[in-house]
Amino acid sequence: MSGMLATGTRLTTEDGEEMVVSGLLGSGGQGEVYQVKGAMGEKALKWYYPGCATAEQWDIVHNLVGRGFTDDRFLWPQAMVTGPRSGFGYLMDIRPERFRGLPDLFRRELDTSPLALVTAGLHMVEAYQALHSKGIAYRDISYGNLFFDPDNGDVLVCDNDNAVGEGEVTGIAGTMEFMAPELVRGDPGAMPGTQTDLHSLSVLLFMLLTNHHPLKGRAELDINCLDEAAERRLFGKRPVFVFDPENDANCPDPDEHRTVLLTWPTIPPVLQKLFVQNFTDGLRDASHRVRETQWRHALSEVRDTIVVCADCGKQNLTEPRETKPGVCWRCRHTLMLPPRLVVTTRMPKVERHLRLRHKAKVYAHHLQAEPDRHRYGPDGLVAELVEHPQKPGKYGLANRTGTTWSTRRSDGTAQQVAPGQTVPLRAGLEVDLGLARAVVREH
Structure with missing residues (x-):
């Protein structure tokens, strides 16, 4: 070559x-x-x-x-x-080999997991939020510019040479199927910026979680030749969300769009509502688009409450604060909900819910009311669910910090848990984590 x-x-x-x-x-x-x-x-x-x-x-x-x-x-x-x-x-810098392109994912050539995909979505949102906070609009968010690690969800944004300061008019407008409708139509005064980036970000996030474009339904199948004029109608002049609750003109075809019909029900309502908002009201009015902060809150909650099916071992995304178990997307058996750890930050008070699934971990960002970034590496580890070495099926919460915890059982008994030690997991257990307090709930 x-x-x-x-x-x-x-x-x-x-x-x-x-x-x-x-x-x-x-x-x-x-x-x-x-x-x-x-x-x-x-x-x-x-x-x-x-x-x-x-x-x-x-x-x-x-x-x-x-x-x-x-x-x-x-x-x-x-x-x-x-x-x-x-x-x-x-x-x-050279892109490390562990990062793979999204086209590989869409072609089903990657071995990944729902946990990694949700993590990638969260990291992606935070990455673009960091860029926007510097007054820079990316303007060409698409599947061609984002790479991710299918093992852990780390992301890497490439081709950053078309980003410009907010309000600047130089450079490209984006890739058609990711562009905001007002840019596709060429509305007077419409220009690429952080507001149009929000639309592109939501399109990419939908594709990441469902392997399908949010505006490609039956309307696309009715097009004989998907040329530029047809794309402008589909993405700009008459865009309709494939799951628009009030307009089924572009709903998925049961034969041609089986993937999105199967993946959409696996998305928890907390995320579905944001997608509906962004691709209904947000298509008509840019001020109604979902902000990065809304996405990151919802994605982090969903990541914390992923449940592994006890029958088939598949990961399931669940509604973060739901106490009624659903059914596994794969085997259709009823899920068993593990205990819940409710973490409440001190001031301001923010409540987070973590499902204590196998090898569940608590990180430093869980103890912060508004963390600047979610880091899931060993450096930020605070606590970890571990199994008793001599008593299979018995679990405890291991202290992975450098300070001693104060804990209290439901019967009022107190215990000090030094770094490296483990406190037995019981419903009602309270743990003082310094910046936050945590309580174990049965469901």
């Missing part, structure tokens, strides 16, 4: 750092990506096709580099690069 830059080509950053091209990694719509090596180590280089290497694109990327935005969820442009002839590109 050959590209615009030959192996061994020497290039220079704007600051004078030299590098050598090691090989071609891939290509896309705007340019090619190479592996390069220099004093900075191994990096990835996006090199623009001649037709895309415009002065406008230079200014966009140069401004992004100048912002110095550092976030491990983004392959952010780090330095401008020029070569011996005309042309330019930019440096970024």
Whole structure:
């Protein structure tokens, strides 16, 4: 596979750092990506096709580099690069192999889990929220720019070279099937920004959880040729949610759209309501679109209350505060709800509900009223459900912090639990976690 830059080509950053091209990694719509090596180590280089290497694109990327935005969820442009002839590109970190593209997921080529998908959705929402908080609109949120780890749900946003400051009019408007309806229609005054990003984000989130586009139902099947004019009708002029409760003109076809008909019922009502809001009122009025904070609250609650079926072992998404067990999506047997840990932060008071499923964990963000980010790694671990080594079926809550807990049983008996120790799990158990208090409920 050959590209615009030959192996061994020497290039220079704007600051004078030299590098050598090691090989071609891939290509896309705007340019090619190479592996390069220099004093900075191994990096990835996006090199623009001649037709895309415009002065406008230079200014966009140069401004992004100048912002110095550092976030491990983004392959952010780090330095401008020029070569011996005309042309330019930019440096970024190399994408680790553990991250896979969403098209692999949609083709069912990945072994993943509902837990990983919900986690990926939560991390995705928080990543774009972090970008928006800096006054930057991404403008091209789609399945082509997001990668995730199918094992744990970590995400990585790539192709960040079209993001601009809120209100700027340069660059692209997005990918048609992810664009907000007002952009597809070309409404007067409509322009890409954080408000239109919210629509794109919701489309991508729906696809992540259902493997289907929210606006592709029977109306798409009635189109003989899905050309640009047809796409503008489907996504802009007459968009209808496939599960619009008041309009069934675009409902899923039972033969052609079996996947979404099977996956939609597995989505808990707390998420279904947000999707309905975003793709009914939100299609007509941008101010009614679901905000990142709403998504992150709902997704984190759903993640905390996933239940594993005792009969077939499949993970089930459940309504966070529901006490009546539902049925497993796979085997249709009634689910057994594990005990619930209710964590209440001190001030301001926020209540969180965690299902104490096998190997359940409590993290630092559970003790915060409004965490800036949900981190599920070992560094943030606070408590963990463990099984008694000599008494199978008996469980306890292990202290994974560096401080001693104060606990109280339902009979009033108190116990101090030092770091590394475990307190037996019983209904009514109260645990002082410092920043929050936790109580074990039977259901």
